[in-house]
Amino acid sequence: MYLSYAEYVIMGGTLDDTAFNSLERKARYLINSQAGGRCGDRITELSALPDCIKDCVFDLVSFVDANDTNKQVASESQSQGGVSESISYVTRTDADIEKQEESIIHEFLHGGGYGHLLYKGACL
Secondary structure, eight states: OOSOHHHHHHTTOOSOHHHHHHHHHHHHHHHHHTTTTOHHHHHHHSSSOOHHHHHHHHHHHHHHHHTTTSEEEEEEEEOSSSSOEEEEEEEOOHHHHHHHHHHHHIIIIIIIIIGGGGOOSOOO
């Protein structure tokens, strides 16, 4: 586990522990998949997990939770004097969601100074 439920709550997370555990596991799989499955071994070899990994998991959990239905509100309007209400949705494709997940991982792990965790080459 890269991020505990207690740490998640301290960081401002609002999911219950069951939903969080499922999404945290998915976030780990997403991070590991960025390095062809080899990333997890290197992360678990670290004596302490850097904050960038925990922050990455937090953002991935939040992103996956928010995009679970593939809909995001693009605009919302209400009528002051009447009862009418209009909500427009933007539907994201699976490719859009995957690209954003990859972007989150790259931002935290490569940009956070831990680019070697995403290295897919041979160790000589």
